[in-house]
Amino acid sequence: MKLILLIWWMDVNYGCPQNKGYGRDICLADSATTHTILQDRKYFSKLMLTKAKVTTISGPANLIEGSGRAQIMLPNGTILSIPDALYSSNSRRNLLSFKDIRLNGYHVETKKEENMEYLCITSSDTQKRILEKLCELSSGLYYTTIRTIEAHSIMDQESTGSNAFKLWHDRLGHPGSTMMRRIITNSKGHPLLTKHIMLSSDIFCRACSQGKLVIRPSQLKVDVESPSFLQRIQGDICGPIHPPCGPFRYFMVLVDASTRWSHVCLLSTRNMAFARLLAQIIKLRAQFPDYPIKSIRLDNAGEFTSQTFDDYCMSLGIDIEHPVPHVHTQNGLAEALIKRLQLIARTLLMKTKLPISAWGYAILHAASLVRLRPVANNQCSPIQLVLGNQPNISHLKIFGCAVYVPIAPPQRTKMGPQRRLGIYVGFDSPSIIKYLEPLTGDIFTARFADCDFDETIFPPLGGEKSVSKEQGKLIPEKRHELSWNVSTLSHLDPHTAQCENEVRRIVHLQSIANQMPDAFNDAAKVTKSHIPAANAPARIDVHDGQSNVPANGSSAARLKRGRPLGSRDSVPRKRKLMGKMNPNEINREPTIHNSNAPKRTGTS
Secondary structure (H helix, E strand, C coil): CHHHHHHHHHHHHHHCHHHCCCCCEEEEEECCCCCCEECCHHHEEEEEEEEEEEEECCEEEEEEEEEEEEEEECCCCCEEEEEEEEECCCCCCEEEEHHHHHHCCCEEEEEEECCEEEEEEEEECCCEEEEEEEEECCCCCEEEEEECCCCCCCCCCCCCCCCHHHHHHHHCCCCCHHHHHHHHHCCCCCCCCHHHCCCCCCCCCHHHHHHCCCCCCCCCEECCCCCCCCCEEEEEEECCCECCECCECEEEEEEECCCCCEEEEEECCHHHHHHHHHHHHHHHHHHCCCCCCCEEECCCCHHHCCHHHHHHHHHHCCEEECCCCCCHHHHHHHHHHHHHHHHHHHHHHHHCCCCHHHHHHHHHHHHHHHCCCCCCCCCCCHHHHHHCCCCCCCCCCCCCCEEEEECCHHHCCCCCCCEEEEEEEEEEECCEEEEECCCCCCEEEEEHHHCEEECCCCCCCCCCCEEEEECCEEEECCCCCCECCCHHHHHHCCCCCHHHHHHHHHHHHHHHHHHCCCCCCCCCCCCCCCCCCCCCCCCCCCCCCCCCCCCCCCCCCCCCCCCCCCCCCCCCCCCCCCCCCCCCCCCCCCCCCCCCCCCCCCCC
């Protein structure tokens, strides 16, 4: 066993010169492995710790300790992004799967040069290029070296000498630790040795700290326990956007941290942000009463400051979180959703002939499409995670295409057309679409089953337009660029009291709705009898003023039909005696509770 390891070490260190270097790990390229297996956590950008088995030649073995997204760099700088790499600290070697190489758009082939065979990683974008050459071991396997993606960091090392290392660090222009080691290894004329560089740091370079500001990536995310639905909601606003879409110049996003469920709404001013947010919170509490909202993370902007809203959330037990100013990574979900919506909406508009001012419809349609896309950490879409049903996308059509909608019955004629042209801009539900009137630009809705779509034609608003003629040719109107953030327009939308007033109005309306009586469920009026009754009412209420039944069983004088209870008849109705009276009955005058009823006289 020791002899085999010695031969393998000699092959690795003396086989390929390009594979030598500090901070690199040996990795075997294997066509038989189904997943890439890495020994070190440093290659993972996201890791989920789970125990799993891997099947080897000797049988199943409990080697896998986690899985997640990893990024590695090959000797010539080729970066491979591996979405489903396996983590095993007990593995004897790193394994690179051919499948993950092809997933990054590269190809693998063998090539022989100077009696040596190489495994080449090629790229064929425009022409075939060899990016990496993997050397062959004596055992017939191909190997390479991998390393983490290098970032410019502050030099934070010290040497065992006096001040030689600090002196040469200043002379060389304050390089980072990795670059400093490479310079020392590949140069001469200095008294430094590689072993003098320590991994731990005790020396702080003030010039590096003040002169180098590198935004470091987020720390390793280990999904130990995913938050429940609506446990944390993140929100942000994008804008002002030029040109405006009608009265709207902003759009606000809300995203759930667990399922990536999102809600997007258009805003005409930043002062309406809290009102829209409060309305969405009320809607979520009504639709998902089993999932309480625990925290809301918002930006530090002025539109997200409302004392009424803070008091309302405090009464519901909702925590309001604000990230550190100018640190957008702490509100990363909302920032990433805004960027994603911009990418989708911009491509939707470029495909159509709609003006840039129609970005509002594109943003709303992009939000509907995002909810149908599987999230990064799950194979299911946000709609499927929230509702539990697999989404049906058969109703989707190309944004901006031609749609022929039915003409309203009062506007139809016997021999005239039955449908008219519209521009498809999204849907409210799988059975209801939204379309624009080409001549006026007004938005309407129609039933999906009654419409005909032509996804090869993209009609413009107002017909084809041209601005000038040059040499007998029409020059089409040039499309303007869309600017998502216009800083010069911020002074046109100052923070006013409208934000606070809108929040108070919604809270007042909700309090009125909560105080309305419920005739079908009033716990204060529902009583339970101590004697169970079967097929019979438990109690019959006796109205005030109604006379009781006399003791002898005869009925009291009845009022005329249609008269309310408690009223007097000018001519009381006479009673007919039922049978003969009992001669032994003693004359008595029963107690009459109703003064309107006549007194009964007994005979002896």
